[in-house]
Amino acid sequence: MTADLHTLTGAYALDALSPEEAREFARHLTECDVCTHEVAELRETAARLALAVAEVPPAALRARVMAAIPEVRQLPPPGRVADVVPLRGRAWRQRLPYLALAACLVGAAVAGGVAVNAEHDVDRQRTQAEQQASDLASLMAAPDAAYHTTAVHGGGNATVVSSVSQARTAFVYRDLPKLAGSHVYELWYSRKGSMVPAGLVDSGRPSGTAVLAGAASGADGVGLTVEPHGGSKQPTTSPLMLVSIAG
Amino acid sequence: MRAAAREEQPGAPRPGALETLLDRVSRGDRDAFESVYTAVAGSVLGLVRRVLRDPAQSEEVTQEVLIEVWRSAARFDPGQGSAMAWIMMLAHRRAVDRVRSAQASADREHKAAVRDHSPAFDEVSEQVERRLEREQVRRCLGQLTELQRESVTLAYYRGFTYRETADLLGAALGTVKTRLRDGLIRLRDCLGVSV
Known part of the structure; x- marks a missing residue:
C-alpha cells in the first residue's frame, strides 16, 4: 500500500x-x-x-415502492451457498402461539372500564402527544432499534419499533379499520404470558404512531386488542396482532 | 463485531435488527421489507434530496434506491459493515450518479430553489425526526477544522468530486484528499463509530 x-x-x-x-x-x-x-x-x-x-417521505412513496417490489426479481447471493436462517429468528416465531393462547385465557377474566374525566383528558392527551413525539424521535435514533412489521387481523398493518437501550416501544399503524360504537384499540405488553396494559391507540385516525405506556423492560411481546370504551385492565378479546420483541 | 452476525452467538443481532431484516428480505419477505422501509426511507430521501435538490427527482431516486435494496438484499455482506451503511452507500452512489450526468446538473441548479414538500406526509414516518442524531452530528461537525468540514459536506451532501471540491474551496487537490480522510476520521472518533 x-x-x-x-x-x-x-x-x-x-x-x-x-x-x-x-x-x-x-x-x-x-x-x-x-x-x-x-x-x-x-x-x-x-x-x-x-x-x-x-426527512419525512410522502405517504404515496411507500405505496409506490410496495406496489413495485412484487414485480422486481431478486438477485441470488453472490456465488456462495445461502446463509442459514438465523436460529434466533425461528425461536421467536415459535413462541408466538404461546403468547396468543395466554392472551386469550387472560381475556376471559376482567372487562373493567376506566372512568375518565373528559375535559381533563383533552389536556392530558395534548401533553402526551408532545411527549410522545420526542420519545419517538429518540427511540427511532437508537442504534439497537428493531423493527417488526405485521398484518393486523381485521385490516391494516403495523410496525412495532423497540429498543432495549431506550426501554421503549412504539406502535406504528397503517389503515386500521374504524371500530363500531365506542370500542377502542388497546395495546399490551406481554411479560411471560401475562398481559400488561400499554395504552390506547388514538381512535380518530386510521394511521399514526403510538408510544407504548409503561416501561418495556422484561416485556417479550406487544399485542393489540379491541376493548370497550376507555380500555380494559386485561384483554377481553383475542389479539388482532402479537409481535415478539424479545432480544 | 458484525462479521459474526449470522452465527448463533450472544452478540448476534436481534430478530428485528436491520441486518436480520435484510436477510429475510433477501428471501422475499415483504413484511421484513416494509420494516426496512420504515427504518430507512426518511434518511434515504433526506440524503438524496441534499444531493439532488429537486424534490421530484429526489423522490424518484429514493424509490429506485429502495427497490434496489429489495432486489439486491442478498448481496449485503454483514462482514463489511452495518445494513444502514450499506443502504446509505447505495443511496449516495445513485444520487451522485444522477447528479453527475450533465442533464441532471443543469436541472439541479435551476430547481434548487424549489423545495416544497408535497402535502400528504406519511403518517408513519412523520415522527422519524432523528433529533438526537442531528444534534450529535452537528456537534461533531463543529469539532472539525473549517476546511475539513467544508470538504466533507461538499463531497457528501452535495455530491461533488474531490476535484470539484478543491476548485470550489480554492484548495490544492492533495489537501482536499487529505482533509476528506482526516475529517471523516475525526468525525468517526467523535461519533464513536466502529466496525
Whole structure:
C-alpha cells in the first residue's frame, strides 16, 4: 500500500473519486486489508451524516415502492451457498402461539372500564402527544432499534419499533379499520404470558404512531386488542396482532 | 463485531435488527421489507434530496434506491459493515450518479430553489425526526477544522468530486484528499463509530 493511495480512503467512502480512480482504488482494496477496514469505518461514519438529514417521505412513496417490489426479481447471493436462517429468528416465531393462547385465557377474566374525566383528558392527551413525539424521535435514533412489521387481523398493518437501550416501544399503524360504537384499540405488553396494559391507540385516525405506556423492560411481546370504551385492565378479546420483541 | 452476525452467538443481532431484516428480505419477505422501509426511507430521501435538490427527482431516486435494496438484499455482506451503511452507500452512489450526468446538473441548479414538500406526509414516518442524531452530528461537525468540514459536506451532501471540491474551496487537490480522510476520521472518533 502506498501512502498516496491510502489517503484516498476518505474520498472513496464519500464517492468523491472519478470513475477511473474509483475503479483503481477498488482494485487496491482487494489487496489492502487496512484500507478496506478504514473504508468500512468511514462509510459507517458517512451513513451517520445521512441519518442526521432524514426527512419525512410522502405517504404515496411507500405505496409506490410496495406496489413495485412484487414485480422486481431478486438477485441470488453472490456465488456462495445461502446463509442459514438465523436460529434466533425461528425461536421467536415459535413462541408466538404461546403468547396468543395466554392472551386469550387472560381475556376471559376482567372487562373493567376506566372512568375518565373528559375535559381533563383533552389536556392530558395534548401533553402526551408532545411527549410522545420526542420519545419517538429518540427511540427511532437508537442504534439497537428493531423493527417488526405485521398484518393486523381485521385490516391494516403495523410496525412495532423497540429498543432495549431506550426501554421503549412504539406502535406504528397503517389503515386500521374504524371500530363500531365506542370500542377502542388497546395495546399490551406481554411479560411471560401475562398481559400488561400499554395504552390506547388514538381512535380518530386510521394511521399514526403510538408510544407504548409503561416501561418495556422484561416485556417479550406487544399485542393489540379491541376493548370497550376507555380500555380494559386485561384483554377481553383475542389479539388482532402479537409481535415478539424479545432480544 | 458484525462479521459474526449470522452465527448463533450472544452478540448476534436481534430478530428485528436491520441486518436480520435484510436477510429475510433477501428471501422475499415483504413484511421484513416494509420494516426496512420504515427504518430507512426518511434518511434515504433526506440524503438524496441534499444531493439532488429537486424534490421530484429526489423522490424518484429514493424509490429506485429502495427497490434496489429489495432486489439486491442478498448481496449485503454483514462482514463489511452495518445494513444502514450499506443502504446509505447505495443511496449516495445513485444520487451522485444522477447528479453527475450533465442533464441532471443543469436541472439541479435551476430547481434548487424549489423545495416544497408535497402535502400528504406519511403518517408513519412523520415522527422519524432523528433529533438526537442531528444534534450529535452537528456537534461533531463543529469539532472539525473549517476546511475539513467544508470538504466533507461538499463531497457528501452535495455530491461533488474531490476535484470539484478543491476548485470550489480554492484548495490544492492533495489537501482536499487529505482533509476528506482526516475529517471523516475525526468525525468517526467523535461519533464513536466502529466496525
